[in-house]
Amino acid sequence: MISTVATKPYADQMPGTSGLRKKVPVFQQENYAENFIQAIFDSLEGFEGKTLVIGGDGRYYNREVIQVALKMAAANGFGKVMVGQGGILSTPAASHVIRKYGAFGGIVLSASHNPGGPTEDFGIKYNIGNGGPAPEKITDAIFARTKVIDSYKIADVADIDLDTVGSFDLAGMTVEVIDPVTDYADLMETLFDFPAIRALIASGFRVVIDSMSAVTGPYAVEILEKRLGAPAGSVRNEIPLPDFGHHHPDPNLVHAKELYDDVMSVDGPDFGAASDGDGDRNMIVGKGMFVTPSDSLAVIAANATCAPGYAKGIAGIARSMPTSAAADRVAEKLGIGMYETPTGWKFFGNLMDADKVTVCGEESFGTGSAHVREKDGLWAVLFWLNIIAARKEGVKDIILKHWAEYGRNYYSRHDYEGVDTDQANALVSALRNKLSTLPGTQIGSLIVSEADDFSYLDPVDQSVSRNQGIRILFQGGSRIVFRLSGTGTSGATLRLYVERYEADAAKHQIETQKALEDLIGAAETIAEIRKFTGMNEPTVIT
Template sequence: MSSTAVTDIKFGTDGWRGVISDNFTFKNVAIVGQAISEWVKRDLRPPRGGQGRRVTVGYDTRFLGKEYAQIISCILARNNVEVYLGQAPIPTPALSYAVVRKKAVAGIMITASHNPGKFNGIKIKNSQGGGASTEVTKRVEQYLGKTPVRTMDCAEAIQAKRIKMCDFKADYVKFMRRYLDFPKIKNARFKVVQDVMHGSGGRILEEVLKGSQIRLTLMRDDINPYFDGGKPEPVVEYLGGILNKVKREKFDLGLVLDGDADRLAAIAPGGEFISPQRILGLIILHLVRNRGRRGGVVKTTCGTMLIDHIAEDLGLELYETPVGFKYISDLMVSKRIVAGGEEAGGIGVQDYIPERDGTLAGLLLLEMMAYEQKNIKQLLNDMERKYGRYYYERSDLELSNRALDMNRIWSIKSLLGEKVVKVTDYDGIKLTCEDESWLMLRPSGTEPLVRAYSEAKTLKKAKALIGVGERLLKN
C-alpha cells in the first residue's frame, strides 16, 4: 500500500472529500471502504434488537456516486457486514433515517454536499443517524492501508443477499408526513417554489405534500452532476433564478436545498434572501409556540445573536458549539434540544434523528405559515420587531499557504471604533464588540479556504467588518 495514497485521505468537518479522478479514485474509495469495514468489525457492537452488524449505504446525484457506493458495499459484504444499499439517489437525511429504521451500526453516504461538481466524498453516520465524531473518523483513518482490500462481485453479493437493495426514500417520506401536523398544512393554499439545485432532494417535497392544496413549483429538479458549473450551495451567488422567480410570480415562499438536501435557505415575497440564521430563529419560535416543544437550543460559534435573544425570552437554555453539525448532533443525543442549526443552513429538530434536514426545515416553515396564517415575510417582520434585525455576511478566501496569525488577531482591541469585549478561539477566532457586532476568521474544514464571518445591526457595518477580515487575511 502506497503511503502517498493513504495521506491523500483525510476526514474533515463533515467527512472525506476529494476531486474525482485526482485523489477521489476507485482505489482510494476501496481503501476507505476496507478501513470502514475494519472499524465496524473491531470497534462496533450490534445495537440492541439488531440482527448483526449491518450498515446502510446511500449516494446522491454526483458523478459516479452509484459506482462508489457499490464499491463500498461490496467490500463491506466481503468482510461479513450486512449491507442495505439504496437503489436510487437519496438525500443524506434519508440515509441517516435508514440507519435508525434498519437498526444499523453505521451509515455511509457518498456525497460532497455543497462542493463543486468535480468533488465527491464519503460521510460516516453513527448508529443514531448523526454525523460520526472526530474520534470515529480518526479511528477509521488509523485503519487506512492496514489490511488488504477484500471485495466481491456486486451481482453475486446481491444474489447471496449479502447486499440488500432498498427504497430508502419511501420510508423517509412516510416519516416526514407523520412528523408534520399534516392536517394543518393540508388545506393551506400557499404558493411555494423549491430550487433543488440538481441535487438528491429531487421531487421529495412534492411527495410529502401530496394530497394538500399547496401550489408547488419545482426548479432544477433534474440530475446534472455539473450543477450548472457552480456549487449546489444555497447562497445568494447561485440563486438568481429563484430570487427572480419568487419576485416575478409572487410566491409566498421559496425554498432552496443543497446538493445532498441536508441544508436549506429560503426566499421571501419580493425575492428577499432569508439566511439560515433567520430560518433557525423562526423554527425555534414555531416549535415552542405552536408545537409546544421545550428544551435547549444550539447554535455554532459563528451563529447569530438573534438566537441568544430568542432563547432568553422563551426561557430556553442556549448551547454554543464549534462549526460542524456533528457537534450539534452530539448535544441532540445527550440533551433535550428543541432545535439546533449552523450558519451554512443545516438545522435539526426535536424528536427526529440527531441530524440536519433541509427538506424538513422547509416544511416546518410552511407549517408555521399555516399555523399563523401569514406568509414568510410577515413572520420575519414579527420576529425582528421583537428580537432585533441582524445582518450576516460571509466571505471565502484562499490563504496562499500561510497559517492564520492568531496572535495578531488576539491583539486587536477595537473593530470599526467599537471596543472588543470578548475573544473566542476554540474554533478559529471570533472578536465580539460592545454593540453585539462581531468578526470571525476560521479555516474551512471541508475546502482549502479561510472563511470570514461577520454580523452587525446594519448591513453596511456587517460588510465593513468583512472588509476588515479580508484585509487581515491578505496582509
C-alpha cells in the first residue's frame, strides 16, 4: 500500500520568501511536486503520528496536488491531516487552524497574488507549528534536500472526497475534511466589535469587498453579509475560480481599479476593500481617499484599542524595511517597540512569539497581528470598519487627522515586472558597487547621507539575514529603496520604493507622485533603471 518511488532531483526548487512558486506546467513535470513535498518531510523531525494541515486558494492544480500531499503524508507517517473542504483554506485561516488545533505544521498551496490557470502560477509553502511560514533554516534545508533527492514515499490508494465534511481513513491515517470558514469567522468575532460594525452598516454605511474571484469570497460572505448584515451582493466576485476569472488577484490600484472608481464616484459606496488570491493581502479605499498599506498599518496601530481584542494596547509594531516609517512615529508616541525587518512574514513570527510585537505590516498590501502568524486581508478590513464605527468618522477624515497628528510619509512603490533576470541582477550588482561612493553625492537639491544593503539581526534568535534591499538615504529623512521581489515566477520584478516625510499639514494633500518627483528622478540617475530594464516607466505604480 505504501510505495517508494525512484526520482531524480530538479535544480530549480529553491523556495522564495513565500515557498516555491513556478508556472503550472513546471509543477506538472514528472515528480516535480512530489520531490518538493518529500523534501519538506525529509527536512522535518518528530512528526510521526502528528497532525498536518493542508489547504490552498483554489487555484488551478490545487486539488490535484492536495491529493498527492495527502497520500504522501500518510506514507511518511503523519497520524492525521486536516484539509479544507474543496481544498480551500485561506492563508490566514490555515495559520489559525494550525494554531487552534495544535498541528505540527501545514502545507499551503498558493501563489498568493499571482495569476492562476493552466499556464499561470502555482505554489507550495510549508508553515511551522506556530502557524507562520517556515524560517530560513528550514527552507534552506528543504532546498538542500531537493538537490539530492532520489525517492519519495506515497500511499497507493484512491483519492479522498474533498467536498464532503467528515473524517476518512487513508492508508491508516485520518483525513478530516473541515469547514474552511467557521473557525476563522469565529476568531474574527472575538477580536472586533461586531455589534458596533453591524450598527454602522445598518445605519446606511455602504461597504463593498471585491474578493477578485479568489479565496476570500466565502469568508467575506459569511462575515460581512451573514454576520454583519451587509446586503447580499456587498461581496463581489465571491466565488473562488481556478483561474480567478482571468483576472490578476492582486488588490492594488491597477488590478482593483473598478472597485476604486466605484468608491470614488458620487453615488458609490462609503468604503471599499479588495483581497488577493489567498486572502492575506488587502486594499482599503474610502470615499475620497485611497489608504496606502503603510498608512493603514500606522492607523491601525494608533487606533488599536478601538477593537475589543486589542483593548489593553499593543506590545509593539513591526514593519518590513521597504514599508514607510509612518508606523515608527506611532510607536514612538505610544512608547512601544518598533522593529524593522526584511521582507517576508516569517521574520515577524519570532517577534510575535516573543511578545515583542502585536501588529505588523508590509508595504505590499499586507497587514496582520499576533492572532495568527500570517498577514490577513479580512482582519485588516474588519479593523478599519471597527475604527470607523468607534470614531464615527469616514476613512478620509481619519487619515487627514492622523497626518495632522503624526505628519505624512509620502510614499510610493514602482514595480518593473518581467525584467530580464540577468539585467535585473546586473542593475543590483552595479548599485552595490556604488554604495561606498554615494554618501555626500548631490543630485539636484538632494544630498545622499547614507547608502547600504540592508542586513537584519533577529533580536530573538540572533540569526542574520543579509542583502535584503539597497537603501539610499538623503539628508532630511527621504529615502529610496531598491529590491528584487521573490514572489514572481517569470523574469524578475524590480521594486523601487520612494519616501518623503512631511510634517507641515498645509502640504499634506499634494499629489503623491508630484511630491516624490525629485526622488524618482534621483533613483533613475543613480540606478539607470531605463538602461538596465529597457523600460521607460514602471509596470505598476502603487
